Amino acid sequence: MADKKLVEAITSRDEDFTQWYTDVVKKAELMEYSSIKGFMIYKPNGYAIWENIQKKLDAEFKKTGVQNVYLPVLIPESLLQKEKDHVEGFAPEVAWVTQGGGNELQERLCVRPTSETLFCELFRNNCHTYRDLPMVYNQWCSVVRWEKTTRPFLRSSEFLWQEGHTIHATAEEAEARTIQMLNIYADFCEKELAIPVIKGQKTESEKFAGAEATYTIETMMHDGKSLQSGTSHNFGDGFAKAYGVQYTGKDNKLHPVYQTSWGASTRLIGAIIMVHGDDSGLVLPPHIAPVQVMIIPIQQQKEGVLDAAERIKDELAEAGLSVQLDDSDKRPGWKFSEEEMRGIPLRVEIGPKDMEKGQCVLVRRDNREKTVVSLEDVAEKAKEVLETEQQDMFERAKAFRDSHIYDAHNYDEFKDIVANKPGMVRGMWCGDPACEAKIKEDTTATSRCIPFEQEHISDTCVCCGKPAKKLVIWGKAY
């Protein structure tokens, strides 16, 4: 971790985390505000990260039989209305289209906040027999939710995501798919983004509008707050019944289908920033970085320096690394800062002194560790260093998270931890939503999830003292 603050333009992370976050987003040129409140412009550096997330996640989806589709951006009001909990959940934040071609529309159309209803219509029209099942669809798109307060990547009125929607013949199969997708998100976060996750189930009051069960991966940011980083819902047959999605079984009788949906959004980029970033800016995990290596020539006007840099670039590219050479006429110090703000995992320095010795210098972004390597095996060494960096970033994030999870055995202890120690709290829960509500009221902490990995840390509910049913992870959330 960088111990010295080299860049003036970025607020110190520990001084003001919120400002630090905004500074990093701006200095790394990930995103900027548009002229419409809450709607963001993804700049090349930011969008490239999303493209890599898409590429990798999409490949994982497809290994499990997912097919991509695309459904309309607008939903007729009547269609939206059919599932009651769902409408009530989303109604306050939808945008409506009321005119088309200069005329008032007969029925207003909502800009999709999510597409369950459209998928239900699609499924209803295409699912007739058990032979049609399962249907395992996904779409990459943007959705609109009219947010009152917005923050880049974490909460914006329009955001990019993928939403998977599936229907199955049995409840068991739907549940299995729900968990399967949650695991894909979890593995992706840990292996590609180097972000450790806690898998679990949402409580009744925190689950998705209209779902039977909602599963989540919860991650911890550097300020100790939680971020829901991926979510997977089992709808049971609730939507199917509301929208008439049914099929004829082998028994020649009509059955409702069992349905799931699951999504991950550009919020993942926010997570990358807030888990790995430091006072010099963004730190991208090598596996997801659009540019993995930046070559910075020193005294590039000197004979042969740029040629040597070009040769290194070609070799790294040939080895399958994403590499750029910064041969702009800025000074090296400027380039160092620039490339660090952008979070590029590895820097290669090559100058006259190195050339004399037939070597170059590799510098890791996460800890600034320098390795001098000979020009012959620069590609091999670069790959090694990147892989080590990826592992170290995960271990560091995990160690941070684990050291910021605290156990509370009674309410006084709970309140003390929430008030004084940034992080998550493990506390037993009786199962009563009233306790959740009281905790939220008293402390602003919410139940993040009922983790799959249960432990019995005390006999009584951390809030009311009645017999406890489950261990719950609590915390302040984004």
Next chain:
RNA sequence: CGAGGUGUGGCUCAGUUUGGCUAGAGCACCUGGUUUGGGACCAGGGGGUCGCAGGUUCGAAUCCUGUCACCUCGACCA
């Protein structure tokens, strides 16, 4: 939706309380030169009519009225 704040070159802001010379600074930008292993320096240059509309006044960035936008913090949400 509740509370607070801000609108002045591309960006960050000063100037507004107490109206008055040609509206300023830093950064960024352009030209030339010296530099180049952690955000260089010197010299020269271009660019704003002060969110918008109305009003008061000999005179408005500054005062008044209205309006729009954005930001921060709280309640709801990936």
